[in-house]
Amino acid sequence: MSEGESPGLSLGKCATCHARFVPVDGPCPRCGSGSTEAYSSVGVGTVLASTSLEVPPPGWSGPHPLALVEVEDGVRLLVIPDPPLPPQGTLVEVRADGALYRAKSLEHEGAKRGEGDVPEAGASRPPFEPPR
Amino acid sequence: MSVRVASVGVGRFGKRTEGLVDLAAEAAGVALEGIGRKPVDLLVVGTMLGHGPNGPFAVLPRLAGRLGLESADGLRVEAASATGAMAFHVAVQAVETGRATRALVVAAEKMTDRPTTTLTGELAAALHESEAAHGATMPGLAALVSQRYLQRNQLPASVCALATVHDRSMASRNPNAQFRTLVTPAEVDASRPVALPLRLLHCAPISDGAAAVVVEKGRGPATVLGLGQGFDSLRIIDRTDLTTFVASRLAARDAYEESHLTRKNIDVVELHNAFAPLAFVHLEDLGFCGPGEGPGWFERGWVRADGRLPVNPGGGLLGRGHPVAASGLAGIAEIAAQLRGEAGHHAIARRPKVGLAHSMAGLGVQNFVTILGEVAR
Numbered sequence: 017m018s019e020g021e022s023p024g025l026s027l028g029k030c031a032t033c034h035a036r037f038v039p040v041d042g043p044c045p046r047c048g049s050g051s052t053e054a055y056s057s058v059g060v061g062t063v064l065a066s067t068s069l070e071v072p073p074p075g076w077s078g079p080h081p082l083a084l085v086e087v088e089d090g091v092r093l094l095v096i097p098d099p100p101l102p103p104q105g106t107l108v109e110v111r112a113d114g115a116l117y118r119a120k121s122l123e124h125e126g127a128k129r130g131e132g133d134v135p136e137a138g139a140s141r142p143p144f145e146p147p148r
Numbered sequence: 149m150s151v152r153v154a155s156v157g158v159g160r161f162g163k164r165t166e167g168l169v170d171l172a173a174e175a176a177g178v179a180l181e182g183i184g185r186k187p188v189d190l191l192v193v194g195t196m197l198g199h200g201p202n203g204p205f206a207v208l209p210r211l212a213g214r215l216g217l218e219s220a221d222g223l224r225v226e227a228a229s230a231t232g233a234m235a236f237h238v239a240v241q242a243v244e245t246g247r248a249t250r251a252l253v254v255a256a257e258k259m260t261d262r263p264t265t266t267l268t269g270e271l272a273a274a275l276h277e278s279e280a281a282h283g284a285t286m287p288g289l290a291a292l293v294s295q296r297y298l299q300r301n302q303l304p305a306s307v308c309a310l311a312t313v314h315d316r317s318m319a320s321r322n323p324n325a326q327f328r329t330l331v332t333p334a335e336v337d338a339s340r341p342v343a344l345p346l347r348l349l350h351c352a353p354i355s356d357g358a359a360a361v362v363v364e365k366g367r368g369p370a371t372v373l374g375l376g377q378g379f380d381s382l383r384i385i386d387r388t389d390l391t392t393f394v395a396s397r398l399a400a401r402d403a404y405e406e407s408h409l410t411r412k413n414i415d416v417v418e419l420h421n422a423f424a425p426l427a428f429v430h431l432e433d434l435g436f437c438g439p440g441e442g443p444g445w446f447e448r449g450w451v452r453a454d455g456r457l458p459v460n461p462g463g464g465l466l467g468r469g470h471p472v473a474a475s476g477l478a479g480i481a482e483i484a485a486q487l488r489g490e491a492g493h494h495a496i497a498r499r500p501k502v503g504l505a506h507s508m509a510g511l512g513v514q515n516f517v518t519i520l521g522e523v524a525r
Contacts, residue, residue, distance in 0.1 A: 094279050
């Protein structure tokens with residue numbers, strides 16, 4: 017663990033609407049309430065999607081990995097995962113590194129993927145009536 | 149009060165040697181010719197990046213001067229990649245209220261004189277700062293959305309090529325399109341990875357270009373029937389479902405409601421798919437198809453010029469090109485040209501009565517829907 021990184025993950029909790037969110041030091045992003053408090057999460061979650069930017073974004077070098085992770089209570093975080101790129105469904109541990117979130121896989125190489133995946137809300141949406 | 153599109157002007161998209169104001173003046177000139185140089189009392193201009201002669205400044209007065217519109221009112225708007233659609237909505241509202249009688253709307257972007265990495269950085273400035281800080285870019289976030297869409301619907305990544313192949317085929321009929329050559333699914337799938345599942349040919353190109361439209365009081369084949377827009381959270385982490393754009397659904401709901409029409413009345417559509425698989429998401433969000441059905445619409449040819457719902461008859465963002473601010477207005481201009489019977493070689497098989505143009509800012513942060521057509525009598 018390098019400087020700036022700390023174990024666990026600090027999340028915000030809103031006393032008014034009970035939303036959980038990041039960053040912890042602002043008002044609730046859902047209802048705007050100022051009565052929020054920080055709590056510590058183990059920071060374990062599932063990769064919803066991941067990709068690698070082949071052309072590095074400005075200020076970064078080499079292929080740049082990105083993943084969207086859902087940790088407990090539905091909080092979603094955009095993270096920079098440690099290599100190799102964890103595919104969808106991978107169980108990861110998220111940690112704060114300054115203003116950034118990073119994540120490492122909790123699964124050993126060759127483990128079966130996809131078991132812990134979180135379906136999108138839209139997966140259960142009823143089909144539309146076809147036009148005409 | 150009815151407002152109609154009286155004329156349109158779209159210049160050639162692609163790599164152009166002219167500057168921002170020249171491109172804007174060229175498209176505007178065509179639109180003004182289209183109304184026989186009748187007087188215009190409002191000029192609405194949109195550009196996102198603002199790569200003008202003095203950077204983002206003084207684009208509006210320069211253009212007004214070039215067009216001889218010194219006595220008109222002038223407004224400038226910005227809504228990232230939906231700038232052109234916002235400019236149109238602003239002009240329609242001004243004419244609707246009677247503040248203006250005839251408005252010229254122009255949206256232009258100059259992009260090809262900057263290196264790709266510079267542009268990627270400028271476009272990423274439209275994302276939330278906390279996500280940009282992680283190195284997120286538009287293609288990066290669009291890749292995450294695309295992956296969720298494919299996974300939710302159990303579709304292979306190969307379906308993404310369908311939207312590119314379609315747009316390029318439509319663009320081959322449009323003399324103003326950036327890409328006039330066809331591509332095969334194999335060529336799309338062999339293009340270099342940008343952010344998998346997205347490859348180079350799944351992504352809209354970097355383009356220069358401008359579009360212009362004149363709106364005025366009155367009725368015609370391209371009367372404004374409904375306008376809608378919607379916002380969504382700037383941070384993608386705040387969205388509970390990545391496989392839909394709430395902003396599109398809100399915009400579509402408002403536009404359908406105002407027009408007293410449903411998706412069943414729409415004869416032609418322009419979609420804002422800067423990334424190929426987003427075309428499938430947009431077809432769902434606008435109510436045309438059910439979850440995961442989009443690729444089937446492309447496979448069966450339903451979106452072709454002679455299909456049940458022609459999509460992107462001008463080539464869309466992947467074929468016509470994507471000068472970011474201009475795209476939203478180019479889509480509206482395309483629908484108006486189809487309705488007015490002025491689409492030339494890219495006219496769809498049967499002249500439409502009602503058309504819909506969809507435009508998206510950023511990754512679905514502020515989306516616009518515009519429905520044009522004949523007024524039911």
